[in-house]
Amino acid sequence: MSLLNEYMKKEQLLKQLRDELQQLEQDQRLKGELEFKEKLEQLMESHDKTVADVIDILSPDNGQAAARQASSSESQSAGRRKRKLKVYRNPHTGEVVETRGGNQKTLKAWKEEYGNDTVEQWLERTE
Numbered sequence: 001m002s003l004l005n006e007y008m009k010k011e012q013l014l015k016q017l018r019d020e021l022q023q024l025e026q027d028q029r030l031k032g033e034l035e036f037k038e039k040l041e042q043l044m045e046s047h048d049k050t051v052a053d054v055i056d057i058l059s060p061d062n063g064q065a066a067a068r069q070a071s072s073s074e075s076q077s078a079g080r081r082k083r084k085l086k087v088y089r090n091p092h093t094g095e096v097v098e099t100r101g102g103n104q105k106t107l108k109a110w111k112e113e114y115g116n117d118t119v120e121q122w123l124e125r126t127e
Contacts, residue, residue, distance in 0.1 A: 085127040088119065096124075 024030055044054060083100040090097075090110060097106050110119045 087124045087127075088122045089124050090122060 040054075044050070085098055085100055088097045088099070088107060088110070089095070095106070097104060097110075099107055107119065110122075
């Protein structure tokens with residue numbers, strides 16, 4: 001493709017995009033969304049709140065996952081979500097184990113000795 005043909009094609013694309021942009025700018029829905037976004041940003045700024053704070057406030061599950069996602073997208077990559085902390089108490093020894101996974105050494109030993117179902121009954125709380 002010659003340079004002139006490429007230029008003319010890009011020029012035509014640019015004109016088409018400008019036309020589409022003008023149509024969008026006339027759309028009342030877009031105007032309403034832009035106005036809402038602007039007012040929301042002003043409100044957040046006046047109350048010294050971040051996107052993650054707003055998500056945390058509005059989310060039905062306290063926004064933990066959504067807030068992490070929002071804050072991680074602002075700073076760095078998302079990564080895995082944090083597992084829930086489980087607290088087990090051995091009724092025979094009174095020993096307490098806090099773990100975020102099932103691969104904890106003491107917990108595995110208890111499961112071998114007492115059985116998985118028995119140890120799962122020792123679960124005191126999940127955070």
